[in-house]
Amino acid sequence: SQPRAMMAAPAASPAARSRGNAAAGGGSATSTMLPGPASRGNGGCIDLSTSGLLAHGAGSSVVVSDPRSMQLVCVLPMPSSSATSPASFVTAVRWAPAASASSLAAAEDAAGAEDDHRPLRLAAGDRHGRVAVWDARARAVLRLLSLDESRSVAPGTSGGVQDLCWIHHASGWLLASIHGPSLLCIWETSNNPRVLWMFDASPEYLSCLRRDPFDDRHLCALGLKGFLLSAVPRHDSDISLKEHRIVCGAGDVAELQRLEKDISAPAPAPALAAFPLFAARLCFSPLWRHILYAVYPRELVVFELNYSIALSVATLPRGFGKFTDVMADTDLDLLYCTHADGKLSIWKRKEGEQVHLLHAVEELMPSIGTVVPPPAVLATTIWQSESIFRNIDKQSQDLAHMQSSQSMIFDTKSHQNMYQGTMTYLTSISEDGKIWSWHLTFDKSVSSKKINLGTSNHSDAGTSNPRSNGLDFTIKINLMGQLHLLSSTVTTLAVPSPSLLATVARGGNNPAPAVPLVALGTQNGTIEVVDVLANAVSVSFAVHSSTVRGLRWLGNSRLVSFSYNQVSDKSGGFNNKLIITCLRSGLNRPFRVLQKPERAAIRALRASSSGRYLLIMFRDAPVEVWAMTKNPIMLRSLALPFTVLEWTLPAAPRPSQNASKQSPTSKGALLTH
Incomplete structure (x- = not known):
């Protein structure tokens, strides 16, 4: 069938490549980033390269990890669209297929074509409609593609990126993308990045792009309403399109009609933003030519492309x-x-x-x-x-079997x-x-x-x-x-006191060992302990049922944290919750447990460098001083007219000093303002 809307687009801005490289920010910064969790706003974007590297979207970054060794490789933050606006959520990721040896040899003689043959190219799209082509090894942006700039329209007109797919052409690998609800684009990403073709499938909602494993030139796009588009680029700078239709079940059709009435995000939002709980996905069969599998919320469909017919449907x-x-x-x-x-x-x-x-x-x-x-x-x-x-391994075994002197008899039980x-x-x-x-x-x-x-x-x-x-x-x-990466948005951070001056939390004057750890409180109530040398989460504790508001170290082996929630009844007040977490045993022990709500919420915590004493500061209420023994004891309450309190660090003993003599501030003193 003939395309309903197909057009060529002008070349992207000449500054696309230079601006992309400038926005990359360098590899040293990305190697020390610890990413947050993925969310539904990322659209479930994930891809695994043939070399075994996993890429997935997490917030406004692409996380690259090694699933074999379970190690974080790097974090690639999407460049900001402007100096004032933050980066947008990553909604699609796709590794570029590895180039063959012959193409790599030919690229050595072609000036400026080396970018297309880098071994770890990764394409990532975001909600703003931009596509960044990364060199994951160098952690640099090779191309920054913007459909709005290519079409010379206002930012946000083309819609966010729904999915990405690489397809082969005589000129090399092209990048196909879904923008907004129904726009399919095919990009040239080499020296002169530009949109080669655009196809508007409106009023359909395109959801998924996949490449045919039997033909690298062939891709299919699936819509939420059963629309299926088959596309093959030709050598004459044109594209061959064929439309199919998958008959969806009555339950899926009724649900989509209901969701359209209460659409989450109007056009030009992509399908993942407009219908976040309605998914349609497809994959090609790697064993059967012209066979693909499509899933809708309530059906699994086996579809034959040559005859444009559904062979079976499983509910x-x-x-x-x-x-x-x-x-x-x-x-x-x-x-x-x-x-x-x-x-x-x-x-x-x-x-x-x-x-x-x-x-x-x-x-x-x-x-x-x-x-x-x-x-x-x-x-x-x-x-x-x-x-x-x-x-x-299978081909090696078959070859060894053929070269053996045994007779070639087909085994009917091999299947x-x-x-x-x-x-x-x-x-x-x-x-x-x-x-x-x-x-x-x-x-x-x-x-x-x-x-x-x-x-x-x-x-x-x-x-x-x-x-x-x-x-x-x-x-x-x-x-x-x-x-284990970060489980939620970080709300507070605490680092241990300088290890050469701090003492063991349970008493004694011996210096504590160096601990390269950072404790992070999160929005979902967990505490993440991060090893800053390994750039990894060492351990995670589920401590609070609400947001962690404050966090402090008690020496090098214990943490104290607090959260609170406001009482909604007529009496009002706040329920303050204080918990001590032991890093060695993993036990959480609450203290200062009250039966009734308090008039004031906890404002902050201040722990002495030894971890022996703790100040609990309230909003418009006296400060409490606690001795952090095995069973914490409140020593006194201070009505201090100060807004800021902090403990001083103990003075480091000098070698010539008598061990029995201590400076006046060695046991802990307060600085106030």
Whole structure:
């Protein structure tokens, strides 16, 4: 079919590259940043490169990590659109495919083409509609693309970025992007960055872009209403388009119509902002040509592109949260679907048909050791690099078998045994700032009478006979590692007193060891202890049920923090909450527990350098002095007419000084103003 709106666009501003490099800010700053958690505002954007590096959006930054070693690699903050406006949320990330050896050799002779052949190029889009092409190794912006500047329109007219996808062309790799609710753009990102094509699919809401694994030139865009667009760039600076239609279920259609009446964000907001709780995703089959899988909140659809027909539709089983994403195993005929309630459903293709049956269900958010309600799973991806290693191993075994003297007899049971000993790796991201690495193993089932439903109790999820469908294996999922980033917005910070002068909190005059730690209080009530040398969260404590308002160290092994909430009844007042946290044992011990609300809220805490004494300052109330022993004791109350209080540091003893003599301020004194 012919495109409804397709046009070329003028080249981007010549200053796009120089401005992008200037905004990068240098690699030294990004290497010492600790990112905050991802949120629903990031749209679940995640991508795993073939080299094994994970990129995901967290606030206005792109976080790059290594899921094998569970280490943070770097943080790439999106450049600000202006000096006064803050950076916008990252809503799409996509690694550029690795260039072949021949293209790298040809690029050495081409002046200025080296940027397109850097090994770690990463594209990131934000809510302001800008796309930054990063060199993740150098931590520098290679290109900063703005559709508003390319079209010479007012900022924000084109809408935010919904998704990104790299496709191949005779001139190299092009970048496809969805802007706003319905605008599909294809960019040239080399020497002269510009928009090559634009296609307006209005009134559709485009949601997802994916590249065909059998043809790097081919991509498909999926809409929330069942619209499916197939696009292939041609050599004559044109593009071939074909439109399809997936018939959505009545439940999804009715829900989308209801959401359109109460739309969260009007145009030109993208689908993730307009309908944050309604997802439509697709993925190509890596084993079957022209076959793709699409999920809507209540349906899993197998679609054939050549005949433009849905081959099968699987409805959402009872007791499951809505579908949020679908991933295809690169070696096995399995589909992995994520759900809004944190479940992972695994679907097996029925032998001889393009019909998928539910085979197993696992939990991506363990019920033990998590808060209630548990944090949401925002994004999940499958490791493609493991498939490369498996294929190399399989081809090596086939070659050794062909060269052997044994007769070549086809084993009819090879398909049944293909799952034996196979492993798959997944990585998920939760909204509490954690990255989870999962290991799935496939083994022969001991009993083939019932479908294995993992650790979940969903007896109504499937009733088919696994013997007739080849479902003769079980799936086990294990947590391999976890990377803990900041769990929430930081509200307060505390550093230990200088270690050469501070003394052990429980008494004694021996200097305490150096502790390169920083304690952070967060908005969700947790305390994060950060190792500044490793740039990582060492330990996290769930201490308060509300925002941590203040935080102090008591020596080098204990923390004291406070929070409060205002009473809403007629009597009014505040409920102040003070808690001591022991870093060694992890125990939280409240003190100064009162039965009734107080007239004044706690204003600040001030701890002496030794951690023996604590000042509790209130709003328009006397200051309390506490001795921080095993069971804290209030020493006195001081009605001090000061606005600022701070302890002085004890004087460092001199070698010539008698050990029994101490300076007047060694036990702690106050500076006031």
